[in-house]
Amino acid sequence: MARIDYDEDDVNPDDTRSPRWRRRLATWALAAVGLGLGFLIPYSLYLNHEVGQRFDQLRWQLPTRVYGRPLALAPGLAMDANTLKTELQAAGYHPGDGERPGTYAHEGGNWKISSRGFDDVDGPVAPRMVQLSLSGGRVGTLRATGAKGSSREIRLDPARIATLYGQKQEERRLVQLDEVPELLVTGLQAVEDRDFAHHHGIDLSGIVRAAWVNLRSGEARQGASTLTQQLARSGLLGIGREQTFTRKFNEIIYALLIEARYDKKVILEAYFNQVYLGQRGAQAIHGVAAASEFWFGRDLSDLGTEQIALLIGIVRGPSYYDPRRNPERATERRNFVLEQMLETGLIDDAEYRRARKAPLGITQDPGSTSANRFPAYVDLVRRQLASDYSSDALAGAGLSVMTGMAPSAQAYAESAVTTTLKGLAGKNRPALEAGLVLTDVHHGEVLAVVGSGTPSQPGFNRAVEARRPVGSLLKPFVYLLALATPGQWSLASWVDDSPVTVALSNGKRWTPGNADGRSHGSVRVIDALARSYNQATVRIGMQVDPRRIADLTQALAGIKAEPNPALILGSLDQSPYAMAQLYQFLASGGEIQPLHAVRGVLDPNGQALNRYDTRPAPAQDGDAVAARLVTIALQHAVSSGTGRQLVSDGLGRLNAAGKTGTSNDSRDSWFAGYTGDHLAVVWVGNDQNQPTGLYGSTGGMRVWSHLFKRLPSAPLKVGDEGLDWQWVTGSNTTDASCPGAARFAFVAGFAPAYEPCQPPEPAFDPTLDPEGESRSGWREWFGIGRTRTEPAPAAGTAPAPAPQPQDMQ
Numbered sequence: 001m002a003r004i005d006y007d008e009d010d011v012n013p014d015d016t017r018s019p020r021w022r023r024r025l026a027t028w029a030l031a032a033v034g035l036g037l038g039f040l041i042p043y044s045l046y047l048n049h050e051v052g053q054r055f056d057q058l059r060w061q062l063p064t065r066v067y068g069r070p071l072a073l074a075p076g077l078a079m080d081a082n083t084l085k086t087e088l089q090a091a092g093y094h095p096g097d098g099e100r101p102g103t104y105a106h107e108g109g110n111w112k113i114s115s116r117g118f119d120d121v122d123g124p125v126a127p128r129m130v131q132l133s134l135s136g137g138r139v140g141t142l143r144a145t146g147a148k149g150s151s152r153e154i155r156l157d158p159a160r161i162a163t164l165y166g167q168k169q170e171e172r173r174l175v176q177l178d179e180v181p182e183l184l185v186t187g188l189q190a191v192e193d194r195d196f197a198h199h200h201g202i203d204l205s206g207i208v209r210a211a212w213v214n215l216r217s218g219e220a221r222q223g224a225s226t227l228t229q230q231l232a233r234s235g236l237l238g239i240g241r242e243q244t245f246t247r248k249f250n251e252i253i254y255a256l257l258i259e260a261r262y263d264k265k266v267i268l269e270a271y272f273n274q275v276y277l278g279q280r281g282a283q284a285i286h287g288v289a290a291a292s293e294f295w296f297g298r299d300l301s302d303l304g305t306e307q308i309a310l311l312i313g314i315v316r317g318p319s320y321y322d323p324r325r326n327p328e329r330a331t332e333r334r335n336f337v338l339e340q341m342l343e344t345g346l347i348d349d350a351e352y353r354r355a356r357k358a359p360l361g362i363t364q365d366p367g368s369t370s371a372n373r374f375p376a377y378v379d380l381v382r383r384q385l386a387s388d389y390s391s392d393a394l395a396g397a398g399l400s401v402m403t404g405m406a407p408s409a410q411a412y413a414e415s416a417v418t419t420t421l422k423g424l425a426g427k428n429r430p431a432l433e434a435g436l437v438l439t440d441v442h443h444g445e446v447l448a449v450v451g452s453g454t455p456s457q458p459g460f461n462r463a464v465e466a467r468r469p470v471g472s473l474l475k476p477f478v479y480l481l482a483l484a485t486p487g488q489w490s491l492a493s494w495v496d497d498s499p500v501t502v503a504l505s506n507g508k509r510w511t512p513g514n515a516d517g518r519s520h521g522s523v524r525v526i527d528a529l530a531r532s533y534n535q536a537t538v539r540i541g542m543q544v545d546p547r548r549i550a551d552l553t554q555a556l557a558g559i560k561a562e563p564n565p566a567l568i569l570g571s572l573d574q575s576p577y578a579m580a581q582l583y584q585f586l587a588s589g590g591e592i593q594p595l596h597a598v599r600g601v602l603d604p605n606g607q608a609l610n611r612y613d614t615r616p617a618p619a620q621d622g623d624a625v626a627a628r629l630v631t632i633a634l635q636h637a638v639s640s641g642t643g644r645q646l647v648s649d650g651l652g653r654l655n656a657a658g659k660t661g662t663s664n665d666s667r668d669s670w671f672a673g674y675t676g677d678h679l680a681v682v683w684v685g686n687d688q689n690q691p692t693g694l695y696g697s698t699g700g701m702r703v704w705s706h707l708f709k710r711l712p713s714a715p716l717k718v719g720d721e722g723l724d725w726q727w728v729t730g731s732n733t734t735d736a737s738c739p740g741a742a743r744f745a746f747v748a749g750f751a752p753a754y755e756p757c758q759p760p761e762p763a764f765d766p767t768l769d770p771e772g773e774s775r776s777g778w779r780e781w782f783g784i785g786r787t788r789t790e791p792a793p794a795a796g797t798a799p800a801p802a803p804q805p806q807d808m809q
Contacts, residue, residue: 062172062398062604066162066381068405069445069599070120070155073132077139078677078712083408084111084134090159090407092299101127102302109134116299118157121402121600121608130154137712159407162378164395173289174398174604175300177269180288183346184300184308185268190344191312191337193227196268200259202226202252228255230315231271277311278318285318295323297363305347306355309337323362330360375458376451377405380577380597383464388610389601398604403597404445404613409711413438413448413680414455416706421453421684424699430690434703435462435683437580441674444584444593444616449577460687467573468668468685472532472696473661474570476586476630477552479529479537481544484626486747489540491526491629492728497536502565510565512538515662526744529633530641532660534569541568556592557581570661579672580681586634586657587674589719590619590627625722625747631657632718632745642697643673649705655716658704660696667691669699676714680704724748729757 071087073079088104096103098112105112110133117127129145142151177185189196225233232254258267276284277291285294288311292300295314296307303311313333314321323330335356342352372378381403385394394401417434424432438448451461460466482489497520502510514520514534528536541549546563553559553572559582561572577595584593599613619627634657637643642660646652658673669684669692684699686692692699726733727741731752734741738757746752 062174064164064394064397064399064401065160065173066164066378066401066403067158068161068403068407068410069447070118070125070158071406072153072155073130073139073142074153075139075142078137078714079134079139080137080712081106081109081134082710083712086408086411087159087406088113088156090411091157092159092293092297094298094302099129100302102299109140113156115154115156116301119400119602119606120155121602121611121613124606125155125157128154130156158402161374161403161405161407162372162381164401172273172286173293174273174287175269175289177265177272179300180272181301181303181308183305183341184272184288184303184311186344186346187308187337187341188312188315189227190346191340192230192315194344196227197264199226199228200256202229202255225251226255227271228258228267231255231267231274232258275315276318277314278322295362304355304358304361305341305351306334306338306358307361309341309355310334310360313337323360324364327360327362334360372458373456374405374410374449376455376461376463377403377410377446377449377597379451379458379461380446380449380464384596384598384612385601399609400602400604400606402599402602404440404447404599405597406447409438409678410448412707412710413450415710416703417450417453417455420699420703420706424684424694424702427693429692429694430686430688432684432692432699433462433687434685435464435466435576436680436703436707437463437576438678438680438707439580439584439587439595441584441587441677441679443613444588444595445599445613446580446595446597447678449597462576462683464575464577466575466683468575468683469570469663470572470574470579470670471570471661471663471668473579473659473670473672474549474553474567474572475529475532475537476634476659477556477582478541478544478549478568479525479633480586480626480630481548481552482525482540483629483747484622486750488543489525490744490746490750490752491524491633492731492742492744492746492752493525494522494731495525495528495536495539497521497523497528497533500535500538502538502542504565512569526633526636527641529630530637532637532642538565538568541565553582556585570663576681576683579670580679583672583674583679583681585623586627586630587679588616588619588627589631590623590625591616592619621722628718628721628723629745629747631716634659635716635718638673643671643701645697645701646673646705649709651705651708653715654708654713656708657716658701660701662695665691666693666695669694669701670696671700671704673701673704673708674716675708676716678708678711678713680707722748724751726751728752729755 068090071091093102093104093113096105098105099114101114101116103114111131113130113132115128115130118125130142131145132142133140142154144151144154193199229251232251262270273287273289275288276286277288278285278294280294285291289300291311291314292298292303292307295311296303298307310323310330310333313330313336314323316333320326321330321333338347338352338355341347342349347355381401382391382394385401413436417436421432421434433453434450435452436448436450437446439446449461449463451463452459483491497514499511499513499519504510512534515532519535520531520533523531523533523536525536525540527533528540542565546565546567549567550561550563553561557578559572559574559578561567564571581595584595585591593616596612600611601609603609635655637660638646638656638658639652643656643658646656646658654675656673656675658671661670661672662668663670667685667689670682672679672681674680682700682703684692684694684703723745724747725743725745727736727738728734728744729738729741732755733751733753734755735757736743741757
C-alpha cells in the first residue's frame with residue numbers, strides 16, 4: 001500500500017493548531033478589523049457631524065410664551081384679598097413664609113410677598129420682598145424691604161397665560177446650571193450616574209453597580225445608562241421605546257462623541273433642559289423647569305427636598321411613575337431617591353424622615369403649562385402681532401409676548417358670563433352666547449376677553465369676530481357731536497320727543513318710534529339720552545348730520561358706517577371689541593387710545609424687540625369737555641335711567657356711566673359701562689339671530705353687574721375742568737333755592753342767562769282757618785290745596801315734562 005507523505009506546511013482542516021490555519025485566522029481577523037475600521041471611522045465622523053449640529057439645536061428649540069401684565073401695586077389701588085390671592089396664584093405664588101421667592105403670607109389685612117425677578121418691556125425688574133396692607137378695598141401701606149418709607153409702585157412678576165409652539169408640541173424653559181437647585185444636581189447624579197464627573201460617556205463600573213442593585217431588589221430600580229447616554233437618547237435619537245442593537249450602538253457612539261466635544265458643565269446643563277419628564281396630550285414636557293411647573297405649579301427655585309426627589313424619580317419613566325395616575329408608584333420611587341440622598345450624605349436623617357412623610361405635592365391643575373387656557377384673549381394677541389410677526393416667526397422662536405391681561409379680571413369676566421347665561425337659560429329662549437371686552441381706561445390695555453359662553457373652549461371669538469346690530473349703544477356719540485356745539489346744545493336744552501318722520505334719499509319716509517310706544521313731549525337732552533328716547537335722538541341726530549356721525553366712528557375706532565338716518569339709532573353691525581374701542585374715548589376722558597392686548601415682545605435674552613404700549617397724546621380741550629358732558633349724562637342713565645338696576649345691585653358706589661342697547665325684536669342685548677378704572681362692553685345674543693326676549697338691561701347689563709360686583713375698581717369721578725355747574729329752571733340759570741331748580745353742567749362760558757327766582761304769589765289755602773291753623777290734613781294725601789309755581793320757560797322752549805316710564809332700550 002502506497003504511503004502518502006504530507007508536507008510539513010500542510011494543515012489538517014480539523015487541527016486548529018496547524019501553523020497554516022493560524023495564519024489564515026490572523027489574516028481574516030485583520031481583514032475584519034480593517035473592514036470594521038473602514039466602516040466605523042466614516043460612520044463616527046458622520047455621527048460627530050450630527051452631534052455638532054443637533055446638540056447645539058437643543059438650546060434653541062424654544063416655544064414662545066405669552067404673559068399677562070405684571071401686577072402693579074400702589075397705595076390707593078383698588079384691591080381686595082380675594083383678587084390679590086387670585087393674581088398671586090395665577091403667577092405661580094404659593095402660601096409660605098413670604099420670604100422665599102414665589103411665596104406669600106398674610107394675617108388679616110397685612111401681606112408679605114417675596115417676588116421673583118423678571119424681564120419686562122421697559123427692562124429687567126429685580127426681585128423684592130414686599131409688605132402691604134389692604135383696607136377698605138384698597139392698598140394702604142406699601143413697602144419694599146430695604147426701602148425707606150412707603151413705595152410708590154411695586155411690580156410683581158406676571159402669570160404665563162399661553163404658549164405658542166412650532167411643529168413640535170414641546171414645553172421647555174431653559175435654565176442655566178447655576179439656576180438649578182444644588183440638591184437636584186447632586187441628587188440626580190447620586191441616583192442616575194454617580195461616576196458622571198469621571199467617566200467619558202459610558203461607565204462600566206456603573207453597569208456592574210446597577211446590575212447588583214437590581215438583582216438585590218428583585219426589580220429594575222437603577223439604570224446602567226450614564227447621563228450622557230440619556231441625553232444622547234432623548235436629545236439626539238429622540239424618545240423611543242424600541243431597544244434595538246443599532247439604537248444602543250448609536251447611543252454609545254453619541255455619548256462618547258459628546259464627552260469628547262463638550263465639558264461636563266455644558267452636558268449637565270443641556271441634560272436639565274432636555275430631559276423628558278411628562279406628557280400632556282400632544283404636548284411633551286422637557287426640562288426640569290417646565291416639569292416643575294407642570295407637576296407642582298411652582299418655579300424650580302421653590303421646590304423642596306421631597307419634590308426634588310420626585311422629579312429625579314420621574315426621570316426613569318414619566319408615564320410609569322406619573323404621580324397623578326400612579327401615586328403609589330410615584331411615592332415608592334420618590335422614597336427610593338430619598339434613600340439614595342441619605343446614603344450619599346446629601347440630606348441628613350431628620351430631613352429624610354420629614355420628606356418621606358410629606359405628600360407628593362402635585363398640583364391637580366397643570367394649566368400653567370397649557371398651550372392656551374384663554375383662547376379668545378390669545379386670538380386677539382395673534383391678530384395684533386400679525387402685522388409684525390408671521391405665525392412661523394412666533395411659534396418656537398423663544399420669544400416672550402408681554403400682554404395686558406389681568407388674571408383676576410379674566411377670571412371674574414369668565415365667571416360673570418357663565419353665571420349669567422346659566423341664569424338666563426330656558427324660559428323659551430334659544431341657546432345664548434356672549435362676547436365681552438374689558439379694558440383699562442388709563443392706558444387702553446385689554447385686560448380680559450371672553451369669546452363665548454364656554455370661555456375655555458377655542459372656536460368662534462364673538463368678542464372680536466361677531467358683528468351684531470349695536471342699537472342704542474351708538475346714541476352717546478350722536479349726543480357727543482351735539483354737545484360739542486355748546487352754543488346750540490347743552491344737557492339742559494329741551495328737545496321734542498314727539499313722533500318724527502324723516503325723508504330718505506330713495507323717496508321713502510322713515511318714522512321711528514320709542515321702545516315703549518309712547519311719546520314724552522319736551523324733554524331735557526340729558527333725559528333723552530339717559531332714557532334712550534328714539535324720537536328725540538333722531539331730531540338731534542338729523543341736526544348733527546349722519547355724515548358727521550359716520551366720520552366720528554371712523555376717527556375714533558376705524559368703524560366704517562353708511563351715513564344714513566338710521567345710523568342715528570345704531571343701524572350698524574359691530575363687534576364688542578370695536579364698540580370698546582369707540583367707548584374708550586369716553587371712558588378715557590376724551591383721549592384717542594388705541595386698544596392693545598400686547599404691550600411688547602422680548603427676545604430670548606429678555607431684550608425688547610417691539611413695544612405697543614406707547615402712551616396716547618392728552619385729550620384736546622374740546623374733546624375732553626364734550627366727553628365729560630356725555631359721561632355725566634351716562635351716569636344719569638345709571639342712577640335714574642335705563643341702567644338704574646345697577647344701583648339696586650349695590651353698584652351705586654362706583655358712580656358708573658353706562659348705556660344699554662337692544663336691537664330689533666330683542667335679538668341682541670348690549671351694555672357698555674365704565675368706572676374710574678375699567679370699561680367693559682358686553683354682548684348677549686344668539687348665533688342663529690333669533691329673538692332672545694332680552695333688553696340691554698336684562699342681558700348684557702346683567703353680565704356687567706356680575707363682573708363689577710367682584711372686580712375692584714375705583715369710582716368714576718368727572719373733573720370740572722372746562723365745565724360750569726349752574727342751577728336751572730325752565731331755560732335759564734337761577735338760584736339753588738328756587739323751587740324745581742336742577743343743577744346742570746355747561747361748557748364754561750355757555751351757560752344760559754340768569755333769571756332770579758320769583759317767589760310765588762300768596763294763594764288762599766283751604767286747609768288753613770283764618771288763624772292759620774290746619775283744619776285737616778286729609779286733603780294733603782290727595783294733593784288738594786297744594787300749589788307750586790315755577791317761572792315759565794323762555795320763548796321757544798318747552799316746560800319740564802312730568803316723569804315718564806323708562807324706555808326699555
